[in-house]
Amino acid sequence: MASRLYAWARWMVRRRRWVIATWILLLAVVGGLGATLHGKTSTEFTIPGVEAQEAQDLLKAKFPPAAGGVVRIVVAAPEGRTVTEPGQQQVLDRVLRKAADVEGVVDVSRPAENGAVSGDRTIAYSDVRFEDEAPEVTEEAKEELAAAVEPLRDAGMQVELGGSAMLPQTEAGGPAELVGVVIAFVVLAVALGSIVAAGLPLLTALLGVAVGLLGTMFVSGFVEMTGTATVLALMIGLAVGIDYALFVISRHREQLADPDTSWEESIARATATAGGAVVFAGATVVIALAALAVTGIPFLTIMGLAGAGTVLIAVLVAISLLPAVLGVFGERMRPRRRKSARENRAAGSWGLAWARTVTRAPAVVLLAGVLGLLALALPARDLRLGLPSYAAQPEASTQHKSYDLLSEGFGPGFNATLVTVVDTEHIPQDRREGAVTRLRDTLVADRNVAAVSPSVPNRSGDVVVMAVVPKSSPDAEATTDLVHRMRDQAPEVAAAGGALYVTGQTAMAIDVADKLGDALPLFIGVIVLLALLLLAIAFRSVLVPLKAALGFLLSVGASLGASVWVFQQGHLNGLLDVSAVGPVTSFLPILLTGVLFGLAMDYEVFLVSRMREDYEHTKDAAGAIARGVSSSARVVVAAALIMVAVFGGFVFNDDPIVKAIGFSLAFGVFIDAFVVRMTLVPAAMALLGRRAWSMPGWLDRLLPDVDIEGARLPAAAPAASADRPATEENRRETATRV
Known part of the structure; x- marks a missing residue:
């Protein structure tokens, strides 16, 4: 793969004006389609086939x-x-x-x-x-x-x-999100040591996100899409777009520190090595998000595909538009010569010191890290899933105020009103009234029912509706138990020839949560197997993928635990402006698992690929860990801080679902990057030693060799023999350096 990307990047650099023009034209075309042919985004999360939805379909057909x-x-x-x-x-x-x-x-x-x-x-x-x-x-x-x-x-x-x-429309793009982008720019400027170099990842990421979002808007004209899907696409597309560009540009400037390396050769090599890691890491994110389709839940499938599409575009931008833009800047991307003794200190010295500290007592570090992450994950034992009620909307919103007024005037359960639907078509007419009356009496007698409305039949009398008001609020576990007890009456109704359904907003939220909860173990299993396979291909190893998968599970557990601690148990509500405690958003665990898997594999690939690259040249397992962390720590830390800043900006979005997604992803990335990848990974690699890079011969022959480290690239060409004509434009480019 590295050899192909090397040739590809040189082709992109030499035709840079055409490449840039093509991307601008693509933005214009997709923008026109998205602006004129977009559809309406949905505010509801429904799942075909669950009981609450079946009841809605029945009402639509027989009792509009x-x-x-x-x-x-x-x-x-x-x-x-x-x-x-x-x-x-x-x-x-x-x-x-x-x-x-x-x-x-x-x-x-x-x-x-x-x-x-x-x-x-x-x-x-x-x-x-x-x-x-x-x-x-x-x-x-x-x-x-x-x-x-x-x-x-x-x-x-x-x-x-x-x-x-x-239900309010989900929106993004407010001041809080912009603050995240500003923080990302500051991190880029520090990491790359240049204002111009820091601006390039933002520029290319914004173009890629614009194409992705406008394309998503165009697709919304043909498929039903929730507003959360577009926000997720923006959130992930912006974060990975900046990070992927950072990885390539950082490698490019690192190579240009050698005055004998030509800028065109450096672009090609950066794209072949860091760009190869981008392609592989991006592929894991795309596959993980697309794998949301295995849940069989339409809105989650569309959400995953929307995010996967923006990530795919971010990868294409990083290996096509970015090399072309770097070609425009040419020699100006070469870092200035350091003059002071402090500036001449070896690059990555703090990363080297960190690696040596972590690997000095790797068993102790591993034990402490794992125990700490398990402690963070403890609140997840009490995880309850649901969809936010109007109580979770901002306190200044009319929805939240209406919720409070109804609770004050009619009790907390009034906002959780359930709708009982009885299909009496196959009950003999002389027995229909008796069957409905017996059901109503049973509901009235329930310990958690405050009131039951009189039964209301449709015109033909074959469908009857009753409203049931619980004593408990929509988010209370007692309300969920009531729904299950109401549905336990279905066999008795069926014995009389009818069919019983329970629906309404609260029942729909409960059904969606149950369906997603059932799908979570299967999805986690698919993701873990996917991690093992992809990393085995990337690193020609069995133990490295196992270690990476276990670290990923620890990151997901810690993030879920923190989400339960904040949104379900009510800690930090004032700081994060959480209007009300309640169940964790029902699709958050699956979404977090898919997204965090992809991002965790990003850092795993960028960190371990540098170790693997060094090991391939030296066969020194211990030294490869230290030098791998030293050469990649700065960029991995910067990339993680950018992710945290971008996701963290969405924590202050008014939408409770977006707020929860932003928090869980920001916390998950922070834990995965700084605790798992930067701390536990080097410690685990130190314990494994040379065994980390071993693989059975039969498996090695079976798996494809993708060469993301660039081991088979040709020798670097010096600057003097760069394969380009010495035009007046080139001389002008050489005259100025960043």
């Missing part, structure tokens, strides 16, 4: 009004007054009549007629039901409805909007 999206208008009277006073009631009636005229609305409930007034008469709500399902309710309709309720505020009442149709 019950399947429509709802905007719930929640009203609180001014202090010292009630919502039932004549003046307040008149304003509310006028607003509700106006709400009924909003396009797509099929029904507006009246609080006084439906028992939707709190016991102290200070809070009331009205459900505005749309013809379309919740994800299909247009933003224009919701904005029109928001404008229609303004007279209530003018009358002194507090008005907030909730309901299934009010």
Whole structure:
């Protein structure tokens, strides 16, 4: 692979203007398609085949009004007054009549007629039901409805909007995310020792992310895609795009420190070696994200493919656009000669000192590191999965305020209302009422049920709906237990000839969590096997992949433990602006496993490939560890800090799902890079010694030899014999150095 990338890079450098123009043209074309043919991103996480979704499909087919999206208008009277006073009631009636005229609305409930007034008469709500399902309710309709309720505020009442149709769109690109990019630039400037060199990774990464995001927007016109998928693509694409460019540029400038190395030769070699590691590491990220498809969950599959697409583009940018851009800068990328004694200190000296410290007592380091990571992972024993309720939305949002008002007026379980759907088509008509009544009596008697609405049949009478209000909140474990007890009544209903379903937002979140929880062990197994295979190919070793896979599992465990500690147990809520504690986002463990696997393999490949490269030349196992860490520590540390900064910026996003993803990835990368790769890996390699690089002969013959270390590259050509004409442009390039 290294030989092919070497020739490829020289071709890219010599045709650099055409390469750059091609990427700009690609950006323009994909941008045009994404801007004009994009679709609407979804705010819901649903899984075909789970019971809650089957119930929704049944309602859509046989009871359309019950399947429509709802905007719930929640009203609180001014202090010292009630919502039932004549003046307040008149304003509310006028607003509700106006709400009924909003396009797509099929029904507006009246609080006084439906028992939707709190016991102290200070809070009331009205459900505005749309013809379309919740994800299909247009933003224009919701904005029109928001404008229609303004007279209530003018009358002194507090008005907030909730309901299934009010899930906010996931957005990114705020000030917090930009701070992460600024921190990344500072890290790049320190790591590369040049402002110009620091700007190149950002420039190429932003172009690659733009192509990836605009392409994702174009695809959203043909497949249903959640807003979280686009944010994930931005998050991962930006982080790996910067890191991959950093690896290549760092290697390029390291080689240019030798005045006898021509800049064109250096670009080709950097692309062949560091670029080869980029290709291999990028492939692991792409495969890991694409492997989310094995879960069989559509929204997670699309999310993984969107992230994989942006990573693939980042790899292509690093081995095509970046060499071309480096060719434009030419000699100006050569670092200045160091003059002071401190500046002349051997490059990587602190990395060498760290490696020697870690390998001095490797068994002690390994034991302490593993025990520390297991301690961080302990909270994961209490892991509960779910989807965030409106309580997790920012405290200033109307969704969060509506949640609080409903909890205050009607109890914490009101926001967890469950919908019981009974298909009575195959129950004899004279027995339908009795079967539904017996079910309702059973539900009313449950210890965690606060209220059960009267049964409401559809026009043909073959589908009956009842609303069940729990005593516990949507995120409480008691509510999950209630859903399971309700579904335990299905055999009795089936014995009468009917079918029982439980649905609603809370039930859907529970079903999604259960499905994802069941898929997690299979996904982790696939990822671990994938790690073993890919690293065995890369390093011609059996023990190195085993060590890498175990380290990866420790990183995932520590990150999950930290996520449970923060988001489920409520620590650091004020610092991280977490509005409410609750279950960990249901797809976070699978997503974290896939993404962190790819990124962990990045650092494993870049760190161990330098050890392998040194070992191939010296056959000195102990020295190869020290020199490998010394030569790669600076760039790995910088890359990890960039990842942490980029992911950490998303921790302050208002969306609770994005916040949780950003935190878990930032923490996971930090632990994996600094504890596992920079500390435990050298210690483990020291214990393994020469055995680390051994492989059975039959397996060595079976696996392909990819040569990511560049062992078979031709000898370096000196600067004087660089294969390019000495044009006036070249002389101008030589005149200035960074």
